[in-house]
Amino acid sequence: MSENATALQARALARLETIWDNEQLEAWRVEYIGRKGAVNALFEQISALPHTERGAFGKTANELKLALEAAFNAKIGAIKQIELSKALEAEPLDVTLPGRRPSRGHIHPTIQTLQEIYKIFGEMGFQVYRTRQVETDIMNFQLLNIPPFHPARDNWSTFYVAGSDEKVLLRTHTSPGQIRAMRAAYPNPVRAILPGLCYRYEQVSARYEIQFNQVEGIVVGHNITFGNLKGTLTEFARRMFGERPVRFYGDHFPFTEPSAQMDVRCIICEGRGTDALCKYTGWLEILGSGMVHPQVLRNGGYDPNEWSGFAFGMGPERIAMLKHGITDIRNFWNNDLRFLEQF
């Protein structure tokens, strides 16, 4: 009988070797270790044996049962492993096909630049103060040391509003905001940036638009010097354009004195002067600035003998043009999605 058990084990295991799917495995289980399978049939033979042989036979049969069950369990694992491998290999994706892209909107590039400017100056303690676009001649010019017919007016071609008693105009710069910010803040110190749309009567071209944004900045305090102007604006340039040299040189605005232009080293040619962006100078004009003129301080409510301040103005469109290689300012107002969606 022991030979029988041995033969059965050999036969069962040999059969199991060839099985690689769950269906045949189940058939094998039923045939050998199922309730009516061969192993149980062997156990049923025990009662027919003499008592002396029963112990040894039972032991052998039990070992056979355990061996086959272990082989069965191992096979389950092996088949699962193979099926998993097969499943993992089935229907691989062409990962180079385009993905499903959600529709994403984009903030207009001018607004993005404005937000960047707000952030940089915000971290230096500047607050954003928005002021009106339709202004009086007094606010836009006269309180900024630009009386009627003054030569400085040549720099600001102006749109006037029809039918107003006193001269009303579309602000030509954000500078009238200096007066408004000072009057709103007095007697506290001022540290504000004034963003917004400005308008100039220009022939529209790749460089000039009749409408554009500006960001004015104004600081008024008890100890504000030209050195602070340089320090603050140099820091702004570093944050906006990265570590690169800046330079300040003489300029003129009727409402600041002394006045200076700030350039940063050209981001294309790095100062070699080999490209049109910097007009072959190696430098890019970024902003105009200066110490607030004593009369303008007075017009804002501050005594120039006790207070001093600096102001500056820059064009976010120009900054965006420099940063992104945009050559035509009209792009900002055409709102072509093919342009806007790149930001």
Next chain:
Amino acid sequence: MKVPVSWLQDFVDLTLPIPELAEKLTFAGLEVEDIEYIGVPPASNEQDANAKGLVWARDKIFVAQLIEALPHPNADRLKIVRVAYGASAPAEMVTGAPNINVGDSGQKVVLALEGSRLYDGHKEGRVFMTLKKSKIRGVESAAMVCSEKELGLSEEHEGIIILPDDAPVGTPLADYWGDVVLTVKINPNFARAQSVLGVAREVAALTGQRVRLPQTWDTQERGAPETAFVNIEIADARLCPRFAALLIRGVKIKPSPQWLQQRLLRAGMRPINNVVDITNYVMLGYGKPLHAFDYDALIARANGGVPKILVRPARAGEQMQTLDGQLRSFHAHDILVTDARGPVGIGGIMGGSETEVSDATQNVLLESAIFDFISIRRTTAEQKLPSEAATRFGRGIPASQNIAPARVAAALMRDLADGTIEPTLADNYPLPQTTPTIDVTRRDVKRILGIELTLAEMEQLLRALDFAVTAPHADTLRVTPPDYRADVEGTADVLEELVRLYGFEKIPSVLMADALPPLEGNAALEQEQTARAILIEMGLQEIVTYAFTQPAHEARLAPNERAEKIFPLPQRAYVSIENPISAERSALRQTLLPNLLDIAASNLRHTKRVALFEIGSVFLTRHAGETQVGDLPEDASLPLEPRRLALLLTGPRALPTWQTTDVAPFDFYDLKGILEELGAGLHLDELNFAARAHPMLHPGRAAEMRIGAESVGVFGELHPLTREKWALPAQAVLVGEFDLEKILAHTDARFIIQPISRYPAVVQDIALWVDESIEGARVEQLIRQTGGALLRDARLFDVYRGAPLPVGKKSLAYTLTFQALDHVLSDADAGKARDKIVNRLTREIGAELRRSGAG
């Protein structure tokens, strides 16, 4: 302004290479915008970028002299010329120049030898060529006598250049005639630099040199108003602080000499005749515009007597023909130069035609005067007569600078026009120039510039700029600007001069150490940024458009003229532009939508899907008593500038891809969903919507967005007739415009969140039949009210019309989620809550429960 360096060198020695000098000037506020090299090589570091024009080779192009001109054996028009140029043998060549005749000799010409690089005289524009040996009608020719065009001096190619008689033969042309021309931008505060002399003064100050002035230069000279040849009267000294005249007799009007013409051309002015050229030359060189009268014409007008000049404001309706041939009328603010018969010139702007210098003029009365610069500017603008003279007068010329330049001009008329100068100066000077005295302290320098300068350092800087300086106290300088400057009025001006010369680059950059002002933030701006971010997240593209519009364009929003003018249709008088750039941009917008429609239309030419929004101001003429944030008292009549939000959707929800995507067209509920989500993102608790007919919107597809009971804007599908006016494709265009300030006023940064229950929820679906007239919002409102605290959510998941429902009924199906915060809700309790809801719906709106079950 163009400044030939050769001219600049009359006044100052140049100690720096041109590019360095240009940079120094730029840094000091006198921006050199361009450097043009004429015949000479540019400084090497600019070669690749900026080299324009021709370099006259020193070993090939020379000043030469004609030895003889012989006839060409085979052509009548051509000549064979032999020229000397300092070499052992003369050069011989063929020329067709019409200004060289057979038999001529002695003229100074420009010779170019074989291998010279020139411009091709026979080609349009500037085309380079290299001179080669060739046979011209059988005669060998290896060199050339050059025209201006061939040398890049002008487009002139009719004849060759004839140089002045004193041109040194054999000198390389580059040394004799080469030049560098600086284009300098003159800011309004640099009125003093509007001349070659003015720039030279700046150069001198920046390089430690002194300027050279003509020997006759005397800014103290005074004369009398009444002389033997003219009497001068001034009606209003403020309008004309000084008027002077010199008489030059016996002038011969002829072309100016070459050198003078050359200087004018290089400075950008056309030569006319010697007398006119001299006045222009002095204006460009010394910054003082002059006017030359035909003295005999003035005498004739005075009936042979001594001319009496009266400078006065124009009388109403007064007229004069100016020398450009136009008959002009004047206003009381125009300054006229008149005599007994009436006006003979507009002060500082243009002379009259009757007294102008002509070829027959023999005696010249040379006017040099100072006029009120504001009046000059006003008249220039009104008469549309911009000129070099008006620009200089319009920036102000100090009265002390009136006589010396006129003396220079008179001397030139003597030398170049054979005139005789009447020594007497006629000069009426009723309003002498005032010279300010300004104190500047070391503390001022420290306080404003942030640097420590000693008095000696300050003094040295200011003396370089010709300031007179004394030191009345230990820490104070008392300074007087030079008489040629009228722009220095106060301490700030002196500080500007100090820092210009000291060097902006030497001031240390220092971050601010002052205490920060109180920080307030800008809530309106921040909320706007939040709204923008939410809209971007939902796939809308932000645009920014023109504030300008045309009223007719905005009127197109309404399908017809009878339409009721309700928000956002324009309701007020336009803020219109007095000087619009075009009819399309003649007023300021009252609504954002027309721009969105324009932008959608232009983009639909290349894409199908458009989803846009704009946040911007509109401009509303203010009604009495209306106010807005930030108003100052004086703003009471300025327009309101409220912020608006407008949205537009059209085309497919997504563009088709290789996968299945929802490409169904945007409809009303897409826009509404965006608004709901915007409301959720801004925590507008009381946001609600209601049907609201609007002329620009499709009937039945129009709604109003409200917060509580307040309407904040309208939206819906664009009316097909309006859509057609924008030539948009026949598909739904969803639009909305909102009062952004009203919306943002309700945002709540401190919103309270709902607690989350740890206990299981019971989900039940109900389907209800209701009358078509019952609005979904009403049903949902009743469900939520009745469900109370146990009802966590009610979600509409189906709307159905048609069989088996009778006509006039619709089926609404909701998933109701019941959940308690503090215990496990039993199915029975949830069932009770549901029944309560159904009963209320049945009672109040006649709803019929058709189906219910576990969700």
